[in-house]
Amino acid sequence: MERKKSKVKRRSKTLQGIIGVFCLAALGFVGVWAFNNAMEGFNASKADPISAVSQVTSRNDSADTGAENASSLTDDTSVVPDESKSEESKADVSGDGSEAESEAGSTPEETEDSSSAAGEEDSSSESEADVPGDTNAGKFPTAAEIKDDFADAVFIGNSRTVGLGMNCGKPLATFYASTGLNVNTIWDSATITLDNGSYGTVFDALAQKQFSRVYVMFGINEVGWPYWDSFQSQYEDVVNKIKELQPDARVYIQSVLPVSSLAINTNAVFTTENIDGLNEFIKNAAANTGCTYLDVNSALRQEDGSLPLEASTDGIHLMKDYCMVWLKYLADNS
């Protein structure tokens, strides 16, 4: 009897063991299944295609009335305080490029907004609608608000004008501008893309077609010249050449835009006093050539005559919003 009982006990223990193993196996299966399903679900969500957000439309008739765009850049700040004292017309003053190394980076990571930074008064900015990404939405004019499309106009100048061309949102306007261009180098500097795709001078480009309006701005690269009367004389030569090539156009001579205190970091010649002084000579050049003088400087200067700090990262080249203020002044006054 005892033997029978122990046999049964042994048997039941064995059976219990087998059942236990089966249960563990079952749990194992369930666990693995759950894990697999969870991984599949995760992978499926990662496989979803990313939707491409189209930011740039593929239709537009931006024209480009002549391919001569402002893409030839320049670095304006190649003003050279030429100590040579030569004063003949077309004195060769070559930019040493030092100013060009503007340490533009005072606020490099700024967003599109330009004037949020300092709360400084910004100059005459009318402003309405939104500028994309501009935290000062509503403070500056937009391309859409400036009704003048400048389709009949050409802008001639240095890198500040290049910047205007890049940021103004006026695809029908023409820009013959180049970084570092001045009233001396304009005669020989072949940096303008012509209609045929080759490079030529500003005058080569102007010979291609007629415009109704010509806006000219030089001076920032010449403010360090030792003789401003020489600058004035050369500027008049340039304007007369423009008038010869564009006999029916209204030619506007723009004052040099102000600079902010940051510009001193580029070159000590960039002071409000120098800018204002040079503008007197530019005004004379306009009068002597029978052209209209447009005081765009007044649209962008603060009370002390300087450019607002937030208008430029290097004190010289305007950020987009301030380019629009400039453009609006031109639209309203010409």
Added chain:
Amino acid sequence: MKKQFIAAAAALVLCVGGLASCGGSDSSSKSDAPAASSAAEAQADVTKDAAAIADKLKSDVVWKDQLNELESAMVEKIIGVKPDLYTAGKVYIGAGGATAEEIACFEGKDEAAADSIMEALNKRIEAQKKAFENYVPGELDKLGSAVLVKQGKYVFMCISDENDKAKEIIG
């Protein structure tokens, strides 16, 4: 005996249930397979978001200049890329004149279009080199080492001082 039988039956049910679940997940994964492969195909078709990459380049790379988005109507005029070449894209430009810093990312209509976009951007870089060479030599370094890559129908250009970072973002 009865208890043992019940215990054995319960164990069997668990095992069968587990096996069935695995089998079920296998079959469900089989039925999901077509969806997964089509998602993979779709992923292969749309591997990049040109605009998003442009945004990331703008936000993650350190810039000297302030970059602004270039309006679509100005892209051809300033960068030289015709609108009929791409279906999506984004361009950021600087204040102009101070630096040559720029971002241009496009999804071309096809690979041939992407080739044309590459050509246009190469011309843009050469034009910039010509513009800056005598006046801001420092920018020539950037232009000389500009990141310009084509990946299938995508084209990415980034002119900055952080080429490695740019390449990492573009992928």
